[in-house]
Amino acid sequence: MNGQASVPGDKSVSHRSLMLSALAVGRSEVRGLLEGEDVLATAAAMRAFGATVNRLDAGHYEVYGIGVGGLMPPSAVIEMGNSGTSTRLLMGLIASHNITVRLAGDASLSGRPMGRVITPLEQVGAVVEACEGKYLPLTITGTADPMPLDYTPPMASAQVKSAVMLAGLNTPGHTIVREKTPTRDHTERMLSAMGADVRVVNEDGYRVVTLVGQPELNPINIHVPGDISSAAFLLAAATMVPGSNVKLLGVGINPLRTGIVGALRAMRANISIENERMLGGEPVADIHVVYSPLQSVSEIPIEPSTMIDEFPVLFCAAATAVGSSAFTGLSELRVKESDRIAVMAKGLLANGVHVEELPDGLVVHGQGGLVPGGSTVQTHLDHRIAMSFAVLGQMAETPITIDDASPIQTSFPNFIELMISLGAGLSLG
Ligand code: S3P
Numbered sequence: 450m451n452g453q454a455s456v457p458g459d460k461s462v463s464h465r466s467l468m469l470s471a472l473a474v475g476r477s478e479v480r481g482l483l484e485g486e487d488v489l490a491t492a493a494a495m496r497a498f499g500a501t502v503n504r505l506d507a508g509h510y511e512v513y514g515i516g517v518g519g520l521m522p523p524s525a526v527i528e529m530g531n532s533g534t535s536t537r538l539l540m541g542l543i544a545s546h547n548i549t550v551r552l553a554g555d556a557s558l559s560g561r562p563m564g565r566v567i568t569p570l571e572q573v574g575a576v577v578e579a580c581e582g583k584y585l586p587l588t589i590t591g592t593a594d595p596m597p598l599d600y601t602p603p604m605a606s607a608q609v610k611s612a613v614m615l616a617g618l619n620t621p622g623h624t625i626v627r628e629k630t631p632t633r634d635h636t637e638r639m640l641s642a643m644g645a646d647v648r649v650v651n652e653d654g655y656r657v658v659t660l661v662g663q664p665e666l667n668p669i670n671i672h673v674p675g676d677i678s679s680a681a682f683l684l685a686a687a688t689m690v691p692g693s694n695v696k697l698l699g700v701g702i703n704p705l706r707t708g709i710v711g712a713l714r715a716m717r718a719n720i721s722i723e724n725e726r727m728l729g730g731e732p733v734a735d736i737h738v739v740y741s742p743l744q745s746v747s748e749i750p751i752e753p754s755t756m757i758d759e760f761p762v763l764f765c766a767a768a769t770a771v772g773s774s775a776f777t778g779l780s781e782l783r784v785k786e787s788d789r790i791a792v793m794a795k796g797l798l799a800n801g802v803h804v805e806e807l808p809d810g811l812v813v814h815g816q817g818g819l820v821p822g823g824s825t826v827q828t829h830l831d832h833r834i835a836m837s838f839a840v841l842g843q844m845a846e847t848p849i850t851i852d853d854a855s856p857i858q859t860s861f862p863n864f865i866e867l868m869i870s871l872g873a874g875l876s877l878g
Contacts, residue, residue, distance in 0.1 A: 450693040450843070450871045456680045458483035458508060458673035459701050460860050461607070461635050462731065464491045464534050466671050468542065469639050471500035472618065473514035473666040481673040482508045486859045487532035494539055497523035508673075517666055518619040522548040529554040529585070531786060531830060531859045534608055537566045540589055541612030544575035545619040547593035553586040557786050557830035563587060566612045569600045573616045597622035597662060601655070604781060605754040607632035610658065614640070620662040627655040632754045633705045635731070642730045643667050674701030674733040678833075679861045681709045681759045684738050685766045686840045686873065688718040693740040695871055696723075702734045708756030710736070712763055715750055716743045716770055745772030745815050753778055758785070761837040764793050768802040769844045770815035777810035786856070787829035796838055799824035800849055823847035832856040836864055843873055850878070 463483040468491060470477035482488060484507070492502045492510075499521035501513035515521070520542060529536045529552055536552055540563070543550050553559075564583040571577065574592030579585070597620045602609040610626045614636055617624025634649075637658055641647045646661035680700045687695035702710075702722060710720055719741040725734040743766055756763070760782055767774040782789040794806040801821025803814035822845025828834040835851050842849035854877065857864050868875050 450687045450690050450695050450873060452871050453696045453698060454683065454867055454871060455698045456675040456683065456700060456867070457485065457861060457863065459676040460485065460487060460678065461534065461633055462673045462701070462729070463488040464538060465635050465639050466673060467491050467495050467502065467512065468538060468615070469643060469666065470512040470669060471495040471498070471502065471514050472517050472519070473643060473668040474516045475514060475668040477512045477514065477668040478670045479510045479512065479673065480508060480671070482510050483673065483676065483860070484508060485862055486530050487535060490528065490530045490532050491535045494527050494535060497525070497527055514666070514668065517663060518546065520546040520548060523550055526551040526553050529558060531555050531558055531856065533558060533561055533786070536563070536585065537608040537612045538615055540566050540570060541615035542618070543589050543591045544570040544573045544616040545595035546591040549588060549590040551586065551588045555830060559585045562784055565602070565604065565606065565609050569598055569609070569613050570616060572596065572598055572600070573620065595620040597624045599625040601627040601629070605630035605632050607636070611636040614658065614660050617660045617662050618664070622662055624660045624662060626658045628658070629655060630752065630754050631656045631705055633703065635703070638730045643669055672729040674728050674731050675699045676860070677701050677706050677709065678758045679864070680736060681762050682836045682840050682864070683867070683871065684709065684713060684720065684736065685762045686843055686868070687738040688713055688720070688741060688743065689766055689769050689840070690843050691740050693738070695738050697736045699728070699733050700736050702732050705755055708751040708753070709759040709763065711751045712749045712756060713766065715746050716766065717741055718743065743770035743815070745770045745774040747775060749776065757781060758833060761789055761793050761833050762840055764797065764811055764813050765837050765841040767813040767815055768797055768820050768841060769818060771817040773812060773814045775810065775812045777807060780809040785831070787831035787834060789831070789834065792827070792829055792831065792834050793837070796826040796834065799826065800841070800845065819844050819846050821846055822849045825850040825852055827852050828856060830856050832859045832861065836861065839868065839875055842875070
């Protein structure tokens with residue numbers, strides 16, 4: 450794998466840029482927006498709520514906001530596709546508006562737990578009727594008289610934190626979220642940049658975020674940084690494939706997102722961060738990776754929340770390392786687009802890699818080089834499973850087949866072309 454490339458815009462920042470600019474008063478511009486299916490679902494939802502979202506050019510959008518508190522009732526069911534972020538954050542927004550909204554999703558999203566946002570949003574005053582009490586499809590009715598919450602999420606989740614904060618936007622008073630484990634802070638950064646009063650302090654071992662409700666949000670001009678979660682597949686591939694030398698330009702390096710760099714470095718990857726700068730209120734850099742034989746790790750010195758989406762590809766990297774690696778404390782992986790512990794364990798075993806599945810993680814016995822391969826992996830509508838095995842396929846003696854590559858469209862539409870342009874062996878069947 451050789452060459453330079455830019456990865457598409459950050460998915461988390463893209464969602465927030467559309468949602469928050471749709472709540473500003475006036476015209477915002479977004480450049481570098483990820484045009485993946487998940488973000489396009491958010492764009493369609495914001496249009497259904499009354500905002501004007503126009504595509505000017507590739508990744509370049511203008512948004513005319515409707516102001517905080519301005520959501521209109523949509524005329525039809527809002528289709529969220531595969532996107533948990535759109536669903537949970539929009540539920541937060543809806544909770545403090547006097548409107549009723551029906552949300553639906555694909556088979557993967559319909560199996561994901563929504564109780565984690567329903568619980569706090571009911572405390573705000575919303576009423577939710579969900580399938581079996583916690584799944585999509587669901588109907589949420591927001592309240593005209595929302596209560597400001599002081600909430601401590603029981604799990605590390607930026608989606609839960611953001612849902613509570615977004616409910617707090619149209620709520621009088623102070624909405625407070627206390628995080629035991631800090632999670633990605635794009636919502637806090639963007640709201641501050643738009644003029645909201647967001648305070649962050651460390652108190653008794655918690656990261657405490659306080660939002661003063663009912664701000665007037667100023668429009669923004671935002672450049673979305675490259676997505677480190679997409680870059681992770683290329684970083685892992687370049688570190689695993691002998692002879693590689695790849696530079697990824699303009700990648701977001703928010704410290705609450707860069708755990709994958711630390712984890713790969715702990716496995717002796719050769720990664721340098723160059724040309725650090727700020728873009729749209731977020732730190733970005735060029736990431737340069739040169740092949741280096743990987744060593745196993747007994748424990749990665751990284752907080753899992755800073756790389757929660759990158760574990761599938763890290764497991765693949767560990768499969769080619771020398772020695773056995775244990776990854777634990779990862780029960781959240783079981784409620785992502787698929788059960789990523791079970792699905793990765795099955796796919797790795799089927800391709801000749803010895804693994805042991807734990808309730809909260811995986812032990813991967815590295816091959817010290819090529820893996821046997823030769824099997825078809827079931828991706829269960831999970832983009833990151835598909836891309837992880839496309840990466841592992843670069844190190845397989847016999848090709849690995851992926852049952853369904855279409856979910857890659859949710860987050861990284863040009864993944865296959867980009868991998869091929871850097872020299873990867875990939876073909877669409
Ligand atoms: C996201 C938060 C994370 C992450 C997801 C995007 C976000 O989910 O896995 O891909 O944009 O807030 P959790 O909040 O469930 O950890």
